[in-house]
Amino acid sequence: MADQPEATETCAVCGNVATGGRRFSRLYHQGKAFPLCCPMCIDVFQRAPDRFARGEHPQTITAELIEQLKWQSD
Numbered sequence: 133m134a135d136q137p138e139a140t141e142t143c144a145v146c147g148n149v150a151t152g153g154r155r156f157s158r159l160y161h162q163g164k165a166f167p168l169c170c171p172m173c174i175d176v177f178q179r180a181p182d183r184f185a186r187g188e189h190p191q192t193i194t195a196e197l198i199e200q201l202k203w204q205s206d
């Protein structure tokens with residue numbers, strides 16, 4: 133076993149598996165790494181990085197951000 137198995141990472145925003153080829157990017161905030169699976173999740177993360185870093189529920193943050201975006205587009 134020469135190869136180290138890659139630890140499974142999940143997208144910090146949507147919770148999808150974001151390991152290897154399925155990881156789109158990884159952002160660092162307050163010294164922590166946050167795997168992200170797609171440009172949309174990066175966008176969401178960058179709107180509230182402090183909240184994700186604090187360990188708030190990603191689903192709660194995402195739902196609130198989506199509501200805010202809806203209001204802005206009206």
Ligand SMILES: [Zn+2]
Nearest residue numbers: 143146169173
């Ligand atoms: Zn994602």
